[in-house]
Amino acid sequence: MQSASEQWFDEAYYQRYYFDKKTRVVDPAHxxxxxxxxxxxxxxxxxxxxxxxDMGCGIGLWQGMVARHLPGACYQGVEYSAYLCQRYGWQRGSVVDYAAPEPFDFVICQGVLPYLSAQDLRRALDNLGRLCRGALYLEAVTHEDYERGTIDEGLTDPRQHRHRTQTYRQGLGRHFIDMGGGLWLSRQAQVPLFALEAPGW
Structure with missing residues (x-):
């Protein structure tokens, strides 16, 4: 199977999954x-x-959170959807091959990677390693999440790939240390850790 087409992410997609209160996947309190x-x-x-x-920033939910909790940090939103780039002014790009002059201190990639084919997923995980010199927050539903019934399939886009958890962990492990809670610390980061603080160390 191929990665998602850019035509998927039009106004109707965001109306269905983000703006309509009955069908949106985003809980503001969460x-x-x-x-x-x-x-x-x-x-x-x-x-x-x-x-x-914010790699695949969507409607920019993290922009306000970064401003509130990390005052003074410069936020860069990058988005694959031409519709959202026109509406919000995000920079156009894909997690598979987006490049920057220097790596970022904090990279967010939420709900993006399941739309990629296996080949593009491997490329994206390596690219996240290049883009991040500090910490990565990653959220992606996996094959095991569907098996365990963690996912509400009525709200989830059925076109997503169901990559296995180990595929993500292997790709991320080349560049990051798993800190739990979806947070991954770059192996380039100069942050002292106690052994029991990092489950993936």
Missing amino acids: ADRLGAFVCSYLQYLRVPVQRVL
Whole structure:
């Protein structure tokens, strides 16, 4: 199977999954808790954050959370959807091959990777390693999430790929240390860790 076509991510897609209160996948209260948790965890770990990349930023939910919890950090939204780039002014790009002059301190990639084929997923995970020198927050539903019934399939886009958890972990493990809670610390980061703080160390 191929990666998602850019035509998928039109106005109708975002109306269905983000703007319509009956069918949206975004719970504002959950998003607020998530932003507070991730940013507080970064501060606890003492990861310095000046530059933030939101890779597949969608409607920009993280922009306000970064402004609230990481004041002074510069936020860069990058999006594959031409519709959203026109509507919000995001920079156009794909997680598979987006390049930047220098890596970012904090990279967010939420709900993007399941839309990629296996080959593009491998390329994207390596690219995230190049783009991040501090910490990565990653959210992606996996094959095992469907098996365990964790996913509400009525709300989830059925066109997503169901990559196995181990595929993500192997790809990420080349560049990051699993810190739990969806947060991954770059192996380039100069952050001292106790052995039991990092489940993936």
